Amino acid sequence: MTNKRQQIIEVTAGLMESNGYENTKLSDILEASGAGKGQFYYYFSSKRDLGLAVIDYFFTSFNGEILSGILSSNEDPETRLNEMLEWIVSFHQSKQAKCGCVFGNLALEMSEHDEGFREKVNEVFKIWAEKLQSVLAEMLETSGSVDSAEVEQLAQSIVAMIEGGILLMKNNQDIRILKDMTKWIRYLVGSYVASHSIP
């Protein structure tokens, strides 16, 4: 039964979402998933091993929802960007603005003392920014000269803006901060696209 393995991953994902990695203790995991120690160490070689598996699990879900989902739909690029921002806001609203972004949380918690975590999280941000870049490129399709390096920077900065908005939102426990941030992202993108479109 790899069911149990998957169950442990999903339960831990829930715990890590609100407590981070270090603060999700093995005992919590065992209790919440109804597994024994032996069972755990049969499926995972260490807590770290599980942690990395949980990141993969989060990415799969994030990828399906945002990257392969919303950002890859048939809508026009502006709509897709908007839908992504709205999805993020309502996602955090449903969590009462308390959890933050798992990837952002792990980035700050783990990046310093665990290369494996750092690289895995980094990959998520990288893929996200790449996808965003292609959406921005679509918006600029009718433009004359497009500096693709600049668009790349913009895409990456949008990811950073979202993460920053989530950080402040979480610390303030107020969804409005993230909502405002998305407004300025739209403003920035709109302003950039407008200034680059051929009259």
Place this chain on the structure above:
Amino acid sequence: MTNKRQQIIEVTAGLMESNGYENTKLSDILEASGAGKGQFYYYFSSKRDLGLAVIDYFFTSFNGEILSGILSSNEDPETRLNEMLEWIVSFHQSKQAKCGCVFGNLALEMSEHDEGFREKVNEVFKIWAEKLQSVLAEMLETSGSVDSAEVEQLAQSIVAMIEGGILLMKNNQDIRILKDMTKWIRYLVGSYVASHSIP
């Protein structure tokens, strides 16, 4: 001698800057500051007590450098904003983009399970945003209608953008990400001010 107390605070500040709060162990603090356990508990009632004192210490330094310093100088508001952004970039450059922002780090690490930390960090962000708001207001002085609530949101979002840029910078260990972010902040502010100025 309250020297020792101050020394412990400063040494811990250095440790917390690169390791966060939980990962700065009491044993590290004692070793680095050359203090014994008894000495420590003579000056501080708990590790948490020290942690809160360290935040105050960081804020004092941040306040002097940025809030009362750069942002309150006699230069015009655009220059002050620029100088702040440049200061932040070169600060993190000097730390090889590895430490991140103490306040941002603590926000994500502690906000969930310690109200005291959360509120203290929140206060920092709040004061920062307020100061930034007044600088933005100065830029808009010649404008006709200024929506001060909107300017407040912009100021807060700029703080979020900086924090997000630092987060990604740290996880990527690449200062360029933060540098790019500051570029977009300037672009956003410039664009906003331009669109609100009377021709």
Place this chain on the structure above:
DNA sequence: ATTTCTATACTGACCGCTTGGTACAATTTT
């Protein structure tokens, strides 16, 4: 002038508790 007292500054062994991880016997599945 000498002794006694007391407040401050500091020591480091020790404590209770939690942690991630292991050993291994018992059970279930094949």
Place this chain on the structure above:
DNA sequence: AAAATTGTACCAAGCGGTCAGTATAGAAAT
């Protein structure tokens, strides 16, 4: 019977924090 799976007792290490006691220096008492 053999192999895969799982419960449980256990471990060493590390943690923050406590505590009984020491050193010292200046004030107070003699």
